Amino acid sequence: MIRPDAEPLLEITDLHASVEGKPILNGVNLQVKAGEIHAVMGRNGSGKSTLSKVLAGHPAYRVTSGSVRYLGRDLLDLEPEERSRLGVFLGFQYPIEIPGVSNLEFLRVSTNARREKQGKEEFDTFDFDDHVRDRLQVVQMDPAFLERSVNEGFSGGEKKRNEILQMALLDPVVAILDETDSGLDIDALRIVAGGVNQLASPDNCTLLITHYQRLLDEITPDYVHVMGAGRILRTGGRDLALELEKTGYDWVDQLLAAEGVS
Amino acid sequence: MAMPEGWLTQLPAPAGTLEPVQRRGRLALSEDSFPSRRQESWRLTDLRRLEALFQLSLADQRPHHFSADSWPSVPQQSLRLVIDGSQDPLQGVILPAGISLLEGAELQQALGHTLSRCRCASDWPVELNHGVSQQILALRIRGKVPPVELVMVAADAMLVPTRVLLLVEEKAELDCLQVLSAKGQAAHSHLLEIHLGQESKMNHGLLALGDGQEALLANLAVEQESRSHYSLVSVSQGWSFGRLEPSLVQVDGQASASIHGLSITAADEQFAVHTAMRFEGPEGTLDQVQKTIAADHSHSIFNGAIQVPRPAQRTNASQLSRSLLLSGRARVDAKPELEIVADDVRCTHGATVSQLQEDQLFYLRSRGITQSSAAALLLRGYFQDVLDRLPLDGSQRWLGGNLQMGGMTS
Numbered sequence: 042m043i044r045p046d047a048e049p050l051l052e053i054t055d056l057h058a059s060v061e062g063k064p065i066l067n068g069v070n071l072q073v074k075a076g077e078i079h080a081v082m083g084r085n086g087s088g089k090s091t092l093s094k095v096l097a098g099h100p101a102y103r104v105t106s107g108s109v110r111y112l113g114r115d116l117l118d119l120e121p122e123e124r125s126r127l128g129v130f131l132g133f134q135y136p137i138e139i140p141g142v143s144n145l146e147f148l149r150v151s152t153n154a155r156r157e158k159q160g161k162e163e164f165d166t167f168d169f170d171d172h173v174r175d176r177l178q179v180v181q182m183d184p185a186f187l188e189r190s191v192n193e194g195f196s197g198g199e200k201k202r203n204e205i206l207q208m209a210l211l212d213p214v215v216a217i218l219d220e221t222d223s224g225l226d227i228d229a230l231r232i233v234a235g236g237v238n239q240l241a242s243p244d245n246c247t248l249l250i251t252h253y254q255r256l257l258d259e260i261t262p263d264y265v266h267v268m269g270a271g272r273i274l275r276t277g278g279r280d281l282a283l284e285l286e287k288t289g290y291d292w293v294d295q296l297l298a299a300e301g302v303s
Numbered sequence: 304m305a306m307p308e309g310w311l312t313q314l315p316a317p318a319g320t321l322e323p324v325q326r327r328g329r330l331a332l333s334e335d336s337f338p339s340r341r342q343e344s345w346r347l348t349d350l351r352r353l354e355a356l357f358q359l360s361l362a363d364q365r366p367h368h369f370s371a372d373s374w375p376s377v378p379q380q381s382l383r384l385v386i387d388g389s390q391d392p393l394q395g396v397i398l399p400a401g402i403s404l405l406e407g408a409e410l411q412q413a414l415g416h417t418l419s420r421c422r423c424a425s426d427w428p429v430e431l432n433h434g435v436s437q438q439i440l441a442l443r444i445r446g447k448v449p450p451v452e453l454v455m456v457a458a459d460a461m462l463v464p465t466r467v468l469l470l471v472e473e474k475a476e477l478d479c480l481q482v483l484s485a486k487g488q489a490a491h492s493h494l495l496e497i498h499l500g501q502e503s504k505m506n507h508g509l510l511a512l513g514d515g516q517e518a519l520l521a522n523l524a525v526e527q528e529s530r531s532h533y534s535l536v537s538v539s540q541g542w543s544f545g546r547l548e549p550s551l552v553q554v555d556g557q558a559s560a561s562i563h564g565l566s567i568t569a570a571d572e573q574f575a576v577h578t579a580m581r582f583e584g585p586e587g588t589l590d591q592v593q594k595t596i597a598a599d600h601s602h603s604i605f606n607g608a609i610q611v612p613r614p615a616q617r618t619n620a621s622q623l624s625r626s627l628l629l630s631g632r633a634r635v636d637a638k639p640e641l642e643i644v645a646d647d648v649r650c651t652h653g654a655t656v657s658q659l660q661e662d663q664l665f666y667l668r669s670r671g672i673t674q675s676s677a678a679a680l681l682l683r684g685y686f687q688d689v690l691d692r693l694p695l696d697g698s699q700r701w702l703g704g705n706l707q708m709g710g711m712t713s
Contacts, residue, residue, distance in 0.1 A: 097669050101661070125671035137666035141684025147670070150680070154671030190684070207670060 042243060043263050047074040050246050051096075051116075051215050056107035057271075058095045064105070065091040067271035073215070076243040080257055080282060081250045083268035084290050089250045090134060092268070093219040096248075097131035098124050111215065125151070126158040128214030128245075130207070132221050136200040139191035144203070147191045148173055152210045159212070176209040180236045197224035198233075205236040216240070217248045222256040234259030254286040269293040270302050304350045305337045307357050314361065314435065321436055321466070324414065328433025331425065338427050347604050347636050349573050352544035356490050356518055359462040361435055362388035369456040369486065375700035381450040384440065388463040392440050401448035405441035405470055413441070413470055417496040421524040421550035421579070428520040428546060432464055432494040441468040444503075450478040450695050457489035457517065464492040473500035473528075480508040480695040485517035485542075493521040499531040499558075506534050508693040510701055513541035515570060523549040527558040529584065534560070536692040537576075540567035540706060545574040556584020556615060562591040565689040567706060568601030568633070575604035582615035589620040594689060596682065597626065597633035608640040609650060616647045624654040627685055682706075 051073040058066040066088050073079055083089050095102045096109065098121035109116040116124060139147070152172075153163040164172055177184060180202040192200050201221055208216055218237065222230055237260055241247055249260060257265075257279065265281040266273045267290075274296060275281065311333055317325040338345040338353065369387070377383040382399060384392045393404070405413060418424035440453075457463035463485075471477055483491055499505055511519055519542045527533055535549055551560055560580065568574050580589050595603040603626065611618045626635040639652040659681050667677035686706065690698035698704055 099665055099669075120674075121665060121668040122671050122673050122677075125669055131669050133666065133669075137660075137662050139663050139666070139681065139684055141687055142680055147667070147680070150672055150676070151667075151670035158671075211670070 042076040044074070044076055044243075047076050047243075049074050050112060051248075052110040054108045054110075056092075056095070056109060057105045058091060058102050059105055060091065060102050065102075065271050066095065068107070069268075069272050071266065071273060073246045073248065075246060077263045078241060078247045078249065078260060080262035080265045081248060081268055081273075082252065082265060082282065082285060084293065087268040088271040089268050090219055091271075093131055093217045093248070093250055096217055097121060097129065122154070125211065126154050128155070128212070130211055130213035130216045132201075132204040132208060132216065132218040134220040134223060136192045136204055138193045138195075140193050142191050144189055144191050145170075145173065145187040148187070148207065148210055151207065155211045173210065176206060179209040179239055180205045181232050182206055198226065198229035201225060201229070201233050202236075205233050205240075209236065209240055214245050215248065216245065217250065219250045220252065221249070222251055222253060230256065231259060254282050257282045267293065270297055304339070304354050306332065310357050311434070315437070319437065320410065321439055324433045324436070328430045328435070331430040332434050335427065335430065344577060344606065347602070348546070348575065349544065349602075352518065352573065355544075356462055356520075359460055359490055362457070362461040362463040369458040369484075374454070377452055378450065378695055378700070381452055381695060383452040383454060386440060386453060386455045386465045386467070388437065388457075388465055391438070399449050401444060401446045401475070402451070403443045403445070405443045405468065410439075410441050410468070413468060413496075413498065414439070415496075417498050417524045417526040420526045420554060421552050421581070423522060423524055423548070423550045423579070426522065426548070428492065428548065429494060429522050431520065432466060432492045432522065435462070435492060436464040436466040436494065439466045439468060442470070444469060444471045444475045444477050446474075447476040450480070452695055453479065453481045455481070455483045455491060455493060457485040457491050458487045460488045462490045462492060466494045468496045469498070471497065471499045471503045471505055474502045475500065476504045478506045478694040480510065480693065480697045482697075482701060483509070483511040483519060483521065485512070485519065486514045488516045490518035491521065493519070495521075495523045497523070497525045497533070499525065499527045499533055501528045502530045503528075504532045506694045507536070508695065508697050509535065509537040509547075510693065510697050511537065511539035511542065511545070511547065512701070513543070513545070515541050515572070516543050517541070518543060519545040519547065521547045525549065525551045525560075527551065527553045527560065529555040529557040531558045532560070533558070534692075535562045536689060536694070537564045537566075538689060538693065538698075539565070539574060541572075542574050543572055545572070546577070547575070548577045548579075550579040552581045552583060553587040554583050556582065557586045559588040560590075562589070562593070563689050563692055564593040565596075565686050566594075566603055567596045567598075568603045569598040571600055573602040573604070575606070577606045577608075579608040579610070580620065581610040581612075582618045582620070583612065584614055585616045585618070587615060587618050587620075589622070591620075591622040592689075593622075593624045594686060595624070595626040595635055595637070596629060596686065597635050598629040600630065600632040600634075602634045603636075605635075605637045606640065607638070607652070609642070609652075611641075611643040611645050611648050611650060613644045615645045618645060618648040618650065620648075620650045622652040626654075626656040627682075628656065628658050
């Protein structure tokens with residue numbers, strides 16, 4: 042939902058970042074306002090996932106220049122846990138398995154960390170049990186997954202549902218969903234996308250990182266950005282995604298070649 | 304390295320039920336050489352810490368001081384016996400039906416039998432215990448008996464020798480939690496013999512809790528008759544120097560055993576677990592998982608021997624050693640030792656050494672969990688299954704469900 046007077050929640054300016062000394066982001070500029078859904082598309086290696094990890098604060102990625110303002114703060118100055126508590130959520134492309142750690146306990150601890158920052162009362166074990174069962178409906182998830190270890194033995198679809206369940210519990214201001222559609226069959230995609238749509242509101246924003254149009258059939262973006270060589274090459278409306286579906290990314294190569302970037 | 308001259312002669316004169324054993328042990332200590340790093344089983348040991356045991360006073364008839372105030376209460380209908388090397392653990396205790404004292408000729412006949420069957424009677428720590436133990440707690444178990452908690456305490460810079468013998472009769476069932484606790488730079492020399500009759504079951508927990516400056520020498524010898532089941536769960540932490548040696552033998556086969564261990568070391572502690580499993584008959588089983596967490600510049604050692612001689616056909620044994628290093632300066636040595644002669648067997652073994660996974664830490668941190676809490680959560684995930692196996696709710700009662708690791712509580 043585009044509202045010209047909406048508050049900017051995330052402002053990325055000329056962001057450069059590298060991993061193991063190799064530059065990956067080469068000047069990303071992006072502003073996301075409250076109520077908006079942005080889709081970031083691009084080929085493998087274009088820098089999409091790196092952008093999501095940098096925003097979440099992954100320690101393996103080093104920001105070499107540029108800035109990210111989040112609700113008026115310097116986001117890059119914050120530890121990953123502090124970003125989460127303040128409302129930045131990253132839905133992982135490959136959610137991590139943590140054997141021996143109860144999913145329910147993990148969800149409770151992380152939810153309470155966020156609620157404390159929101160000035161809300163923390164849940165005790167019993168109240169959280171009721172709350173999480175209510176939120177399970179967002180992604181139509183079987184309560185049996187609460188009793189298992191975090192993501193251990195979950196199918197690809199179950200892991201992604203567990204990610205959206207976490208999003209539903211953490212009530213983020215900025216949700217960055219890194220290829221949430223990958224590995225999902227069409228039914229699971231609809232359920233996950235339905236969850237994201239339910240959670241989108243005029244007070245938050247969503248950054249969808251995806252390769253494919255099919256996710257955007259379920260979640261309508263306000264803006265579509267195409268990344269290449271570590272920066273945003275083109276921005277448009279949802280029509281841009283439809284155009285990409287037809288024309289592919291060959292034009293990206295031509296554009297970069299014209300600029301002298303291989 | 305050696306035993307200080309005159310150390311043996313200043314010991315109390317051999318006396319009591321254990322007199323012949325004391326003579327035997329002292330003779331062995333005087334004739335056998337002190338452990339050397341040239342011996343395979345002592346190769347990695349810091350022998351100066353073993354030698355330091357001789358600087359301690361020997362607990363004898365003088366009571367040493369320990370506070371039982373902080374101990375958890377005993378679960379209902381359980382029997383707690385406190386063994387401190389000097390007082391009679393049965394003083395004022397009424398043994399429940401099914402548990403009786405083993406005495407006289409029966410005791411003499413049973414004493415040392417299992418040690419011989421496990422081939423560890425002449426090991427140096429066993430001979431040390433022979434030489435210094437003043438008393439023995441020997442119990443016969445018949446039928447299904449109430450759970451037993453054996454609390455062994457050492458304090459006041461004393462070397463506390465304790466010896467226990469459990470004769471678990473045919474079809475008997477016993478849940479037993481042993482707590483070896485030490486404070487004040489004290490040391491334990493502990494020797495336990497368990498004989499399991501046919502179709503008997505024993506669920507054995509061993510919680511060894513030092514305070515950072517203490518020493519532990521603990522030898523467990525377990526003899527299993529056919530169709531018996533023995534489960535050992537050991538959790539140790541806080542020992543400046545420790546050596547835990549469970550030796551099991553299945554004498555006629557068709558018995559099952561499981562060993563689950565967790566040893567935690569921090570600061571400059573050194574703790575070694577040497578397990579030995581010998582199958583002497585067919586169709587025996589073993590399920591063994593040994594976990595180690597080493598923090599700071601501590602050193603953890605695991606040696607797991609499994610012997611499958613020719614009569615032990617259709618043995619099914621698995622052994623897994625998993626080690627977690629919490630610091631770049633911590634050290635782990637893990638060595639499986641499989642000796643298999645029988646040809647129709649299934650024996651698997653594996654050993655892993657890892658660190659806390661960066662991806663797992665980041666995943667938790669990205670959900671608002673601090674770095675230290677994330678590490679504690681991952682550690683809990685690593686060891687919780689072992690704690691949960693302790694009988695008599697040992698983890699909750701004695702540890703409050705928590706463990707200390709290099710300044711971190713998990």
